[in-house]
Amino acid sequence: MCWLALPAIADTYRIATYAAPLSRDGPGLLLRDITKGEDPQIAAIIAVIAQNAPDILVLTDFDYDYGGVALTAFAQALGDAGHPMPHTFARQPNTGFATGLDHDGDGRLGDARDNQGYGRFAGDGGMAVLSRFAIDGDGVRDFSDLLWRDIPGATLPPMTDDLRAVQRLSETAHWVLPIRPDGAPPITLLAYSATAPVFDGPEDRNGLRNRDESRFWQLFLDGIWGPPPQGRFAIIGNANLDPVDGEGLRETMSDLLTDPRIQDAKPTSAGGVADADPNHSGDPALDTVDWRSDGPGNLRVSYVIPSADWQIVGAGVYWPAPEDEMLLGSDGMAAGAHRLVWVDVGG
Template sequence: MAEPLRIATYDAGLRRDGPGLLLRDITLAEDQATAAIAMIAALRADILLLTGMDQDQQGASLRALAEALAARGVHYPHLVPLAGNRGVETGLDLDGDGRSGGPGDAQGWGRFTGAGGIALLSRYPVDPAGLIDMSSLLWRDLPGAEMPQKDGQAFPSDAAQAVQRLSSSGHYAIPVRTPKGRITLLAFAATPPVFDGPEDANGMRNADEIRLWDALLRGALDQPPPPAPRVLLGNANLDPYDGEGRRQVIADLLAGPLWQDTGPAAPTPVAEDPSHVGPAAQDTAFWRPQAEGGPGGLRVDYVLPERGITVVNSGVLVDVPGATGSGATGSGAGADVAARASTHRPVWIEIELPPPLR
């Protein structure tokens, strides 16, 4: 039997406070960047979507990352940097603080264009002509969009809502030609449903970023749905059981008719919280525990194959095999590699594609 296709997503913490800093840190083998590279190498995915990775116009940081991985014996000849909406200036006050020009006034929160973008690393060729970029869709143009209001008025203003894009980072349909057949990846990273006020702007936006996929596949947008078979993956920043946000949105997506939720899980949970409802082994991100004012562990990263795709295996990579240390919140030389890299952990699936239609 042929080897299954391993597809993964990971927010590897590869974001910095200014342009060029990530390239510097990868090149100089800075500790966090090196830990992230070690996690990616241990994951050994055939196709990997990185979220929260700074992008530059020349793709230099992504190439440097690929070179560092190649030095570890993991080769990704096909790279797709996707800068998206983070840090794209609007000239307007988009966060309602009465000022413009700040990171919250960009199309997606960011201090510079390309901050915390998306990147695809693949062993197999990507069809650039077939790539669909939905990142310029205005939020208010999503069918059924719920726009924030304050005191009965558009928040933060009518002018802001007239230019506000839905994607805080980006939404993409990316066709990949694998030896087992062509597959379309539906890739995204949604805004956290927090860091706002009673108008719940980020909570609404997060929910609608997830709902975009349903609109696309129903044909409700101004373009045909991308071809099947498809895999939806990325950082939804929403847990179906715990944490902030409109949890029913992701619960409905997971339980709906389009996608298979295999419940990828770690062999042993990284951290457990007795106040949480969801299974701890499925958590993919780990912040301060609730007792310390944080949300604790949450399931926010997803790889969801379309129904009809055979899933062979799935899981959450807790750490580099053989690494030891102080768990989800450790730091320094004695901590595990995963915690030094990111608050997130990679989630992966192994699949067999259905035979192509003839």
């Protein structure tokens, strides 16, 4: 039994998120790389997932294709590696979704930044869910088309009326997705993948959008868009926002993590401590991405945040100490810069 095995508690689930780099340079290329079985990065990602053995997994950088063919192939490869997750879900994300408008104001149309969410093609770097349990696709509530201007308290950067009329809040997606374990109450995922709060100018367009993408969940729990989930849930995905370090409106993440309706399990790793940034103020054990010294450094950007009524059984970030490394390679980057984050819940 692997070192990550769960304790013997009834109805205990491992819920995980992973911003694994499963996006490619064009449509169909991810499917090609999965089915050929020769891509070392994909092999490393599958090995990491199988080692950590989640019951429910949200991937936040997975190319979407019509019919979910690549996702089906990935689930098959994961099953072949000894960790079957036969139930899958994905919808077309906002990334790469064209509007025909000049979103970045550079006077040109058709660039990746002119889409609802940054993307070189429709479906570029979307979201996907895999599960050991049935996914209630008919019960999903999809807020991905919600306009940014309609978010209470939103501060939008200067933009034309045409843009304000079409600009969605979600860079990728916001899903409220029920998972139905056999003989147990449903688990609701509040899943998203937010824009990076960088790559813009003094208007801070991406920073403002990133803030509202995370702030959305507190408004949702307030009941602004209908009843919040009945029963246990988890906010999950890539917020692209650290509560202490890095760019972005960090107080937003701090506010979310301290909301009394949820609880921060504070997943940690030994690898994050070993690779700590000396100029950062946050706890390096909580970091979830290894952005090297030529970038923003290591940050906490991926989250699994259970509702307050769960019992936290365990939590971690898959970032082994250098002497324990087996799957991430000698430079720690075999599966990309991001680390898988997991939380065990039950009770």
